[in-house]
Amino acid sequence: MKHKRKTDSPRKRATTNKKAGLPPGTLVHVGEIRTPVPAVQVMSFDTDALVEAVLPDAAAVTRWQAPHPRVWLNVHGLQDAELMRAIGQRFGLHPLVMEDILNTGQRPKIDDYGDYLYCVIRMFTWHENTRSVEADQISVIIGREFVLTFQERPTGLFEALRQRLRTPGAQLRSRGIDHLAHGVIDTLVDRYFTLVDALGSAAEAMEDEAAESPAPAVLRRINNLKHELLTVRRAAWPLREVLGTLVRTEGGIFSEATRPYLRDILDHTLHVVELLDDVRDLLGDVLNIYLSSVSNRLNQEVRVLTVLTMLFLPATLIAGIFGMNFETLPWAHATHGFWLSIGLMMTTAVLLAAILWRRERRQRT
Amino acid sequence: MKHKRKTDSPRKRATTNKKAGLPPGTLVHVGEIRTPVPAVQVMSFDTDALVEAVLPDAAAVTRWQAPHPRVWLNVHGLQDAELMRAIGQRFGLHPLVMEDILNTGQRPKIDDYGDYLYCVIRMFTWHENTRSVEADQISVIIGREFVLTFQERPTGLFEALRQRLRTPGAQLRSRGIDHLAHGVIDTLVDRYFTLVDALGSAAEAMEDEAAESPAPAVLRRINNLKHELLTVRRAAWPLREVLGTLVRTEGGIFSEATRPYLRDILDHTLHVVELLDDVRDLLGDVLNIYLSSVSNRLNQEVRVLTVLTMLFLPATLIAGIFGMNFETLPWAHATHGFWLSIGLMMTTAVLLAAILWRRERRQRT
């Protein structure tokens, strides 16, 4: 059974716009259902205390009272429209935001809704066996006292961050919610470095393939990898803008003290894009190597033809000469005439082979 | 009979400028007549009520009294100059706007005439059998209390929107005319996703063709598809500007509440352009595959030549050897001499074929 994924490239366009024709604001999860039961994990904390809870359904979300002022709510699985509506209402989110969270084919972007910021970031998982990436849309909503994260399925991405938050006396708790938001975004951007490594290794592996067996299948593999790369690049590129906006916006949700940290993530984002461009250059080189290998293969093929011709044509001529019907044919009556002629053929062949060998060696140096 | 279309690419340039030389403001429909009788559908509504009418001619347009304040007037077919003039006068449109509506080779654009906005958007229909797109120019005029849409022929595009408008209590009725205008533009932009799907499928189909039979006709088909794609891209690209202008303009026809919805369409437009770029990349790859297939074909051709030479040249040599006129020729007087020599030829051929086969298998891995 073919694994079906969301639309990131023309090769995966099936569900491009399931929603076309519906009025805006209709909450339908566009994407496949990836997690059996959606899970809402919530952490409420201030400098001194932290409480964790799992909210099973829409009712629980509405009922739940946060014991501490700051809240981080993380959702895995988006197919329960009731639950999503409850979360949207509780935190006062705009219908379009809810729609974008569910419609998981968004470009990375940041929208400022005054009371909160809405970020869309795409994460990728590299599958070594199919040499392809799988995309996840992560929505991050940053309010004055809450951070909401929405994922299509459990990824374990935020586990390290959660551990740091659980540590009593962590800066993450004392420094305000914008510090937590920074941590979330930093975690997401850092994942791109792992991805760049995987793509780079795959490209290098292809370099050898292209040089050794320039078959059309290899060309396809190169093209496929290029598409995966461009998909990632297209998701990484707008991150510059997202983070640039965060860095430049003054007097917003992010305090002056967090600004240098955001600038630092922005630097990482620029670095990621540069590394992706490196991999793209590398793939361009692989294509060149492929095309050049095809040509070299032809050269070798023609060389084999030349060698064959060189070895057999002169011998055939010699045989033809001694097959002429002249009365006085040299060696014709000699006892070893036949073997002399065979010897002549072999000498010629060896001589020509020697010439050929020297010429070839000179070229290969 | 060849189907004639409007100018979207150099391959369809025939009617580029039928109007050249006429003074500006002359109402002539530049484009072919596509619909037997133009039809004017008009809907007048407010929050509570909606009246529909079909206006058959210019006189009816002038006479008609709108029972409700908000009006959506849609025109199919543009060849009745009288009718067009009546509409223009009734809604106070600038002569140049009327001219642009009729002159259906416009670039997508938005012009602000103070009391109303004039948008030109191009729609495309994909014809699977000719692997080409057909263009329609849709003109949208957005006033403070009316929306006018002009199409060259009935397309059924707006039927879903009309149904939503007919539903009593629909937001589309209560939220002001700018909400309807949003619906019209949203419908048009959403059509591009369908188109991108069709183009993407066509490109993928070509990938296989290019790999399997690299004939010049395939190259032409690739080029033709690329032209169709660039035609669409050239129509989609200015939509960014059109929607960007709508999003940025403050204090205009669009209310603050509709702004996020426009921003949403803008995001879709950016996404469309990206998907089109993906298809273009894919076509670039198809071209590479084509060229590489031509080279591979040559390699195979030369290999066949090499194999032939390898199989027959040595055997010919052996035959030549036993045709030499020596007195003491081995096997000459043996009863089965002839068959021994044939056996020698065959052994040589099989041996060489085995060497060849191993070499080939090594390369193909």
Add this chain to the structure above:
Amino acid sequence: MKHKRKTDSPRKRATTNKKAGLPPGTLVHVGEIRTPVPAVQVMSFDTDALVEAVLPDAAAVTRWQAPHPRVWLNVHGLQDAELMRAIGQRFGLHPLVMEDILNTGQRPKIDDYGDYLYCVIRMFTWHENTRSVEADQISVIIGREFVLTFQERPTGLFEALRQRLRTPGAQLRSRGIDHLAHGVIDTLVDRYFTLVDALGSAAEAMEDEAAESPAPAVLRRINNLKHELLTVRRAAWPLREVLGTLVRTEGGIFSEATRPYLRDILDHTLHVVELLDDVRDLLGDVLNIYLSSVSNRLNQEVRVLTVLTMLFLPATLIAGIFGMNFETLPWAHATHGFWLSIGLMMTTAVLLAAILWRRERRQRT
């Protein structure tokens, strides 16, 4: 005799800078003399009346009294320095403007001299037989009460405009001189559409040539056409800036009412550049087709070689086999031995040809 033209591309660089070294302001016509006697046509008009005159020489220009306030003066042929100086003095033109009018190798541009605007626009005539364009520089000077047009030779470009002006009660007369200026520029921009058609047709014609006979001469023709295209594009591109400046400048010679008409021409200009880019893309494809045809030609050449080898090499082997000097050669003593062997050769040839034919047909599908 070779027809000599002005410098628009490196292939026609001869007269690039005849004036180099002279002090600025020296009136010398750089370009060839194209019209035997320069002709000055002048039209003086207001809403109700129009008077036309032809001024034969400098003295007539100085003497002539315009009976009506608005004047359109058109000059064919620029080689009479005396005449040009008289015109310059009468309308108070800056020496540099006069110099640029005569030095017909200018880039299209617009210069604002306060009292008047100076536009340079390049026109092109397509010569079907040489598949090349011929350039004309048209200078347009737009004052508050006059429009001056300077052409190197009579082109008949403005005849339609003149007819419209002669019509009593024409808007062109009543709406102010800026409306006439709009008409002049509109006429010039519209000519580009005809040119685009001609270039597009030439490019399409080459597509077939490139596919059928990929000789070096065809490559040269493709390159030449590309140069002509780039020449035109280089003249069309700055028109965007020229018209953009006209549209943006507020409170100048053009009234607020003419502004939308200028914006309309600007749209046409953008469209022209897009169409030229289409033709350029098409030429790029033609080049690809050419190169691919060269490769296909090689494939065919090698196939012929393969077929020849396939047909004759096996037969030669059979002949060799029956030429061996064995005592017991099959069929040697049979009456029809010879014809049997010939039959064997033919059977082999037919069999191999059949295999080849099937393989080829499979590839061509």
Add this chain to the structure above:
Amino acid sequence: MKHKRKTDSPRKRATTNKKAGLPPGTLVHVGEIRTPVPAVQVMSFDTDALVEAVLPDAAAVTRWQAPHPRVWLNVHGLQDAELMRAIGQRFGLHPLVMEDILNTGQRPKIDDYGDYLYCVIRMFTWHENTRSVEADQISVIIGREFVLTFQERPTGLFEALRQRLRTPGAQLRSRGIDHLAHGVIDTLVDRYFTLVDALGSAAEAMEDEAAESPAPAVLRRINNLKHELLTVRRAAWPLREVLGTLVRTEGGIFSEATRPYLRDILDHTLHVVELLDDVRDLLGDVLNIYLSSVSNRLNQEVRVLTVLTMLFLPATLIAGIFGMNFETLPWAHATHGFWLSIGLMMTTAVLLAAILWRRERRQRT
């Protein structure tokens, strides 16, 4: 002996940074000594009078009293540090300006030092025999009452300007020093047109070479010419900025009246860059022609092989057939059997040649 030049391309990188490590402000001439004795020519003038002098050394520069307010000082040869320092002190130049004048590997630029402007412009001399350009850095300093020009060696560039200045009553004298500065820059920009002509001719000459003998040496020559071209383009490109700055700066050294003349030179600069781009396009085409010629050469090579095979293989078969050892061989006992067989061979050859000829002619059309 190899001629050594300054660093303009990676092929001439030797003296890239002779000064690296020295403190800024050290006056060392980086470049080779090109003129045996530096010469300082000075012209002092006002509207009515002009005095010329040659200042042999630093002392003379310090002593010299300008009899008239306006001064043009021109220096050939920069290796006399003493002399340069004297000039710098006399006109109050910043140490960095003096350093840049001597360090002749600068990019073209303009620096505003308040009291004076410092322009660096690069001139090129085309050497037909080596098909290469030689670079000269010309420094121009424009003060309120003086113009200083520094050249590495006498070039005779400014002789025409000097003659115009010597003419009594010349505008160049009466209109202020900015008019002279304009003349200097105009002279330098005009030289580029000559250069473009030379480069264009060289590129056209290569077009024929590439088509006729596609040897690797030709490819090298194409690449070399491209490098020269890019060197020139890199020097011409920043001139746009230099002149744009001059045109835009208001209330500086250049009076309002000179502004249009500067705008005129700016137009020339834009034109030069466009012409250089034309030559670059032309070289790109030459490269295509070269590569296509290599392919065509291969096609011809294979065609020769095919023709050879076609002519000799069938004849060999016929000879083989009549060499078979059948008892009843046709024509074997006929008197003219031998000649009949030779005739058969020739007929076959002529027939095949005819087929080949027709096929070839069909392709070449």
Add this chain to the structure above:
Amino acid sequence: MKHKRKTDSPRKRATTNKKAGLPPGTLVHVGEIRTPVPAVQVMSFDTDALVEAVLPDAAAVTRWQAPHPRVWLNVHGLQDAELMRAIGQRFGLHPLVMEDILNTGQRPKIDDYGDYLYCVIRMFTWHENTRSVEADQISVIIGREFVLTFQERPTGLFEALRQRLRTPGAQLRSRGIDHLAHGVIDTLVDRYFTLVDALGSAAEAMEDEAAESPAPAVLRRINNLKHELLTVRRAAWPLREVLGTLVRTEGGIFSEATRPYLRDILDHTLHVVELLDDVRDLLGDVLNIYLSSVSNRLNQEVRVLTVLTMLFLPATLIAGIFGMNFETLPWAHATHGFWLSIGLMMTTAVLLAAILWRRERRQRT
């Protein structure tokens, strides 16, 4: 043993983000330890006096009293976290700055922290034997009274600068700390010229390799060099921005008098980028030469095949002719018949060889 380096290209991605997951502000040196013991060299000076010291550890840094107001502190080796923390605290550096200094994979950048500027610049060392560059990150912190420089290992880069500072009465001492900062940056930018020279020489060396032996290994070497070049370019490009920011910022740490010197370095940076682009163009040409050489090699291969066929096929035919079994074979009974036929073969061969030779010579000219 393979030498391991920091991540500058996808080929050296190993340590891309060792720190991923750690909270920001953790001081860990990301990079390898290059220097056995970190060394802190400090120079304290004013116009008249200068004191030097080496601070062995964190305690020494904290204890040390600067005898003069201006301080230059240089660190070799970054692995001692204690020491780094002490320096950071003493000069009041932001934790992120400390982190960036240690995390040696930064893009070149400049951050303004109000009291001080933080610059990251990358230096490269060219290794001739591996034809690769090794990167060092140099961090420069410019405060109002101090300059701090951090290097991963001793490079001897600043030795010349230190000597100039030691000279009594040097401008470097009297002109303020911004003059020293200029000297540091100038030294770093000047190193790029040396690097450009090395890369250019390597590229030129490859030009010959590519022309003479177009083996796949050469293509790999070309690609590798291109990667090294792009790595350097990617580090040089942001320097424009770094220096542009320094030049533009008014009223900061750099005084008005130092501004022209910074503009001078900016010019050098632009020049470096241009020279790198030259080398890149050169490498592009090398690639073209490589590909063209592969084609030429094929042409030669086919030519050898043609020559072989030309020499042996006609002779084989002649042998076949005299091997035909006709009763009346010319020369059959002549004494020297055999040698006559051999002579005929040789004559044919010589004749054809002559034709071939002339044809070849005509092509090679």
